[in-house]
Amino acid sequence: MANRVGVSPRTVSRVVNDEGGFSEATRTRVLEAVEDLGYQPNMLARGLITRRSGTVGLVGVDMTDPFFPAMAEGIQNEARETGRTMFFASNDGDPQRQAEVFRSLLSHAVDGVIVFPAPGTVEQLAAYARGGMPLVIVDDIVEFPNLASVSFDLEDGANQAARHLLATGRSRIGMISSEVTVPRNRRRERGFFQAFENAPTGTAPPELVRVQPTVTGGSNGLQRLLERRSDLDGIFAFNDSMAVGAMREAQSAGYRVPDDLAIVGCNDIEMSGLVSPRLTTIRLDRPRLSAEAIRVLHYLIEAPGSNPAPLVLPVQLVVREST
Amino acid sequence: MANRVGVSPRTVSRVVNDEGGFSEATRTRVLEAVEDLGYQPNMLARGLITRRSGTVGLVGVDMTDPFFPAMAEGIQNEARETGRTMFFASNDGDPQRQAEVFRSLLSHAVDGVIVFPAPGTVEQLAAYARGGMPLVIVDDIVEFPNLASVSFDLEDGANQAARHLLATGRSRIGMISSEVTVPRNRRRERGFFQAFENAPTGTAPPELVRVQPTVTGGSNGLQRLLERRSDLDGIFAFNDSMAVGAMREAQSAGYRVPDDLAIVGCNDIEMSGLVSPRLTTIRLDRPRLSAEAIRVLHYLIEAPGSNPAPLVLPVQLVVREST
DNA sequence: CTGAAAGCGCTTACAG
DNA sequence: CTGAAAGCGCTTACAG
Numbered sequence A, B: 001m002a003n004r005v006g007v008s009p010r011t012v013s014r015v016v017n018d019e020g021g022f023s024e025a026t027r028t029r030v031l032e033a034v035e036d037l038g039y040q041p042n043m044l045a046r047g048l049i050t051r052r053s054g055t056v057g058l059v060g061v062d063m064t065d066p067f068f069p070a071m072a073e074g075i076q077n078e079a080r081e082t083g084r085t086m087f088f089a090s091n092d093g094d095p096q097r098q099a100e101v102f103r104s105l106l107s108h109a110v111d112g113v114i115v116f117p118a119p120g121t122v123e124q125l126a127a128y129a130r131g132g133m134p135l136v137i138v139d140d141i142v143e144f145p146n147l148a149s150v151s152f153d154l155e156d157g158a159n160q161a162a163r164h165l166l167a168t169g170r171s172r173i174g175m176i177s178s179e180v181t182v183p184r185n186r187r188r189e190r191g192f193f194q195a196f197e198n199a200p201t202g203t204a205p206p207e208l209v210r211v212q213p214t215v216t217g218g219s220n221g222l223q224r225l226l227e228r229r230s231d232l233d234g235i236f237a238f239n240d241s242m243a244v245g246a247m248r249e250a251q252s253a254g255y256r257v258p259d260d261l262a263i264v265g266c267n268d269i270e271m272s273g274l275v276s277p278r279l280t281t282i283r284l285d286r287p288r289l290s291a292e293a294i295r296v297l298h299y300l301i302e303a304p305g306s307n308p309a310p311l312v313l314p315v316q317l318v319v320r321e322s323t
Numbered sequence C, D: 001c002t003g004a005a006a007g008c009g010c011t012t013a014c015a016g
Helices: A009-016 A024-037 A043-050 A068-081 A095-107 A122-130 A154-167 A183-194 A215-228 A240-252 A286-302 B009-016 B024-037 B043-050 B068-081 B095-107 B122-130 B154-167 B183-194 B215-228 B240-252 B286-302
Strands: A055-060 A085-090 A112-115 A135-138 A147-152 A173-178 A207-211 A234-237 A262-264 A281-283 A311-313 A316-318 B055-060 B085-090 B112-115 B135-138 B147-152 B173-178 B207-211 B234-237 B262-264 B281-283 B311-313 B316-318
Touching (some): A055 A068, A068 A085, A068 B068, A085 B068, A112 A286, A147 A286, A154 A173, A154 A262, A215 A240, A240 A262, A286 A311, B055 B095, B068 B286, B122 B147, B135 B286, B147 B286, B154 B234, B207 B215, B240 B262
Parallel strands (some): A055 A085, B135 B147
Antiparallel strands (some): A281 A316
């Protein structure tokens, strides 16, 4: 490249990075050669010396989580604008697997990582941040240098859901929660129970089961709740997949939804608007979360050691046909 | 690292890569230091010299495509086993965007790429393969050195769908196809029409519309078909999202599914088993496709210049409630 | 405005 | 069994 134009590598570098300090004639000749040869600077070489690889990592729990692709899309688009390419991996909710993933990302010298943490890995992640890696934790609230956290206010979401059930005249209400025990998941339960603190008189004490956070889990959860008390008239599910499972189970057990049993989900995945009856749920502004996550990651990359305040985004109840 | 143990970098390299040619004592001391310091070889430096970056790219059309995450998961798992990390990007079905994505992957010296090609980019992709990049094209059939292709036999799938509609007594059948005009998409139409070549007498000539391959597109497609002839009794949709859209549209227009109108989708996404009635569809063995794609990619990486035969995987009709 | 020297952290090809 | 030298393709810090 350099000798094809008859200049030093240093000059090519200057032009390609638009550093200034070259004549217009040189610029033109170099740029022509770049075009002709389809020259691309080698990011490996550049990264080796600048300590910036031009990559970011996105680590999800499970790629097949319907929650995930929308996030990936948003994050990728933003990353692309700053010229970064995205590594993509999942931790399967397993701390050890997450550690492997980070080891690999570290060896590729990623500039930063956005992570949906595996349960109980806040300490592990803090250690990476301490080691100087800019980190954004999604869906949890952590404060630490080099680390930012962005999440949805699902405590409030669960609270809205329960209040909606109460306000529409339901009085025997259960929650199908997730058995994946991580502090942030408990927030939804807390918000749910809080709604009953000043419930109308005659409201039964709320019921709770914890199951796998899947469609099948939702079915099982409803079954178990109905065994406890068959006259339930309202359900809040930890997520939409579970709500759909509960809805299927209710219908095949002969309950009409919403007449006999009202169901509220959480997350507003695409499926929720397509099942019958369409699911009432909590809507999350995922594009916003993606945008905030990558924005704050870039901030951390530019300002090492900083410690931005946790960001908690509001959520919104969407009433459809299942309540 | 090297001076901490008191050996040369060369010796560390030998131990870390298990090349042999070191004493057991050295091995132990180096490995201890590796453990203590959490040493990770710098893949940028290694890649610069070995011309292997330890990364592969996965380029999809659109991350929010329900078809996609299952593929990503499988590919990631296989890639991880061979110690490679996965770049992830989407081309939005846009050739120019795809070129940008490849430029970026190229500059990161990926060892190979699995791509769901943007329409009309076979030539573009062949050029990368010619430049020496191992490439696996998903969902299309191309033959070229350094390039492999893996796809599902959706021509046969469409044929099975149409034959199923005919076999269950439907005689006025329409197909809602995709308006995204790329040769591989036409195969489904071909398979569909072929089924009518020896249809029972009294079968009406099949109808076809082409719309956006989305839920909304499916709704519009059905509307347009029903305007043409309101007595349709069978529909084959290009994909499940469109089938669900068509089903919603049919139901709100007062058609009973499947009594008045039978609907067959294609792809068997999760949603298809959850809508009501549950959708009859064509099932694709996606884990298998992922496994084959990454397997052949690794083969191409190890055997530069080779030209494996295109792989076309069989598909299977799954009869549920919508027919 | 331009380039020669040094070095990022490894591996390749040798020599001992 | 071990290491010194050279170099991958860039950028940093200089000198001219």
